[in-house]
Amino acid sequence: MKTKILSNQEPKGTRDWLPEEFAIRHYIFETWRKVCRQYGFEEYLTPLVEYAEVYRAKSGEDIGGKELVTFTDLGGRELCIRPEMTPSVTRLVSKIYGTAPKPLKFFSIANFMRNEKPQRGRNREFWQLNCDIFGSDSPSSDLEVLQLSLDIMAAFGAPKGSFKVSLNSRQLLDGLLALCGKLADEQKIAVVRILDKWQKLSKKDLEARLEELGLSKKVVEVLFRFMESETISDLEKSLPELANNLGLLEIKKMITELQNLGYDHIYFNPAVIRGFDYYDGLIFEVFDTHPDNNRAMFGGGRYNGLAELFGSASFPAVGFAPGDETTRLFLESWNLLGDKFIKKSEMFYLPLFDGALIADIRKLAGQLRSEGKNVLVGFEVQKINKALEYANKKNISQVVICGSDELAQGHYKIKNMKTGEEKVSSINDL
């Protein structure tokens, strides 16, 4: 039957990982995994899909709205591919929260999808680490989440000053909104969403949008004073009413404690808002400072109220989520990849010099594998120079030489392709 010829390109906003690209990804994932385990976090996973309403509820107008990838299952239920992890892991934890010893420290590495316009560092399909602590309202849990983010960057070899951490607080933003006169809950959400566009829109546009919401010029001016504060002392001067806000005090304490632990480049930043509707405490973002890649890499924060969605009593929660692509761009910008991530186990290439020897070659491969070696066996008869050429092309450093002469003498040779050295070993009973 004739079939139509199809494109061999991946769908827009998604990507293939060939082995050399996969190796970088694997290095990133294993680094995440190692640091999370060092802090006693345990790995879990949730399904690829959720009922769409789980994400419609609190993920914000974009991620929980027009970007949501939805479909209908056999039973007519509306499902979506998860666009992020926080509501899913909250759902999972709500099933066990009552009986599990607290706090729960959980992490996962998973894929996600958003139907958005792809851009540098943001694909439609992406992978994320999600680290969260459930069941602790202690500032120690916020601190640990920040510390873990910082230690992940350190584990990648990030040099001092290559990134900075920006802190803000939803409690502080609530304090700010309280200065704006009586606002309905919906208005508050709308104001926060507009402020979240601080770095994308002009001051004039922001002003217009805020006034459309019914805010007076005076109130808009208060909001602008907040957003233009470059430091905590700036803010304390321009809006002294907020100087004792609990969120602001928490930010100050967090910066001091992290500095005491030896971390630096941690700042207050009023423009860190985080688009999700569920945050309700400290929020933060980590920024790459490289001139070629100056961008927010990832963020997180506290979301104590989200569990109420699932009818359980609310429980405290704080977490963060770095992505694979932003991490890779950071590592490339700062030239942190080099060869070290390849960490390939050594490979042995065992070519076939004579078709009649195939059964012996297979048995020798089995012997070498049982010694813990990784062995690639040649399927087609090759001359020695072709075999060495193949090994070179595939970056294989060790070639096992075993022809009829070697078999007759009960040994084989291993040729090191870098040094040219040959080592003779004897063959056990094949």
Next chain:
Amino acid sequence: MKTKILSNQEPKGTRDWLPEEFAIRHYIFETWRKVCRQYGFEEYLTPLVEYAEVYRAKSGEDIGGKELVTFTDLGGRELCIRPEMTPSVTRLVSKIYGTAPKPLKFFSIANFMRNEKPQRGRNREFWQLNCDIFGSDSPSSDLEVLQLSLDIMAAFGAPKGSFKVSLNSRQLLDGLLALCGKLADEQKIAVVRILDKWQKLSKKDLEARLEELGLSKKVVEVLFRFMESETISDLEKSLPELANNLGLLEIKKMITELQNLGYDHIYFNPAVIRGFDYYDGLIFEVFDTHPDNNRAMFGGGRYNGLAELFGSASFPAVGFAPGDETTRLFLESWNLLGDKFIKKSEMFYLPLFDGALIADIRKLAGQLRSEGKNVLVGFEVQKINKALEYANKKNISQVVICGSDELAQGHYKIKNMKTGEEKVSSINDL
């Protein structure tokens, strides 16, 4: 704002993995990865989604049809969540086939989705290992794919006889169809699909369906003689016309060669058909023989023609794909899980006995982590007995004891929860 209360159950046909469940999964994945690397296979990945037509073309009437989960992207293109890997990896390889050194030995571990009725061992979302060799038509590549399947079972500790391998061949099936008189291509596909239901339907139903296709009673009788052959010599006797079929000769040779390498429980089985339309050579399935879990676990085969879909010259390909759930059920049935899969790195619990010591405790945790230890820090002040109780509940074997007395003396104690033993170590400058 009031929000509707949502269910905290995962969508039908999908599942959460809590840490203790995830640990089993991780053990399965890492075992797959280890054995694949031992054979020189390299890890790749493709996107979660593909253009739907990639799967409509050759994945068969169920997987590529009514079970396909589809949606439309921003650009109006019809996408699907991948229901299997073979067409995706063929697409990926077709991009590099011309220039890459052959053969390519590739593996991936990925998630998939099919909108089907969930049953034991078959969820709507599932994970699979996919191992494939591209660019070799040598019987050595078929053999290696079988050997790798068998060695994966061995790596899980599968006892002799706990599973069997059933072989068949599409070439042999083509030989059979040639005995049935002139059939159109569409008729051939339809016949193969009906024979694929051999173990599900009664003989009468099968007969009726085949006759509906326009096959004569005599032809149906030929097909039944084939399907009822329990061994190769049965088949040679009942259909001597097939005795020299190249597919049958290949099966015989494969069984002999695998036996020479020390593998057993490998048989010819006419009922192994494999539902995918793309297979065109040797096909196989691995069966669990446990009375409580007697089922096909996974399978594979040769699919040389599939690359034509993507307009490239066709290239030889052979592979197989075990799933996470069928593997877990096998391990559980044969009691192969025990404790060994947990392979958790040792965890140290460092409780907080006095709030005033928090900064010192954090620094000590940092010191222990830099020594390579995994350290869980207590966030709330605990008495020693509560701390030990928590460690017990969480299955943590080592508790680090460091209160004000210890700090004053510049040391800390590590209590082994199993033996009760305590070890004193000195603290570096905090």
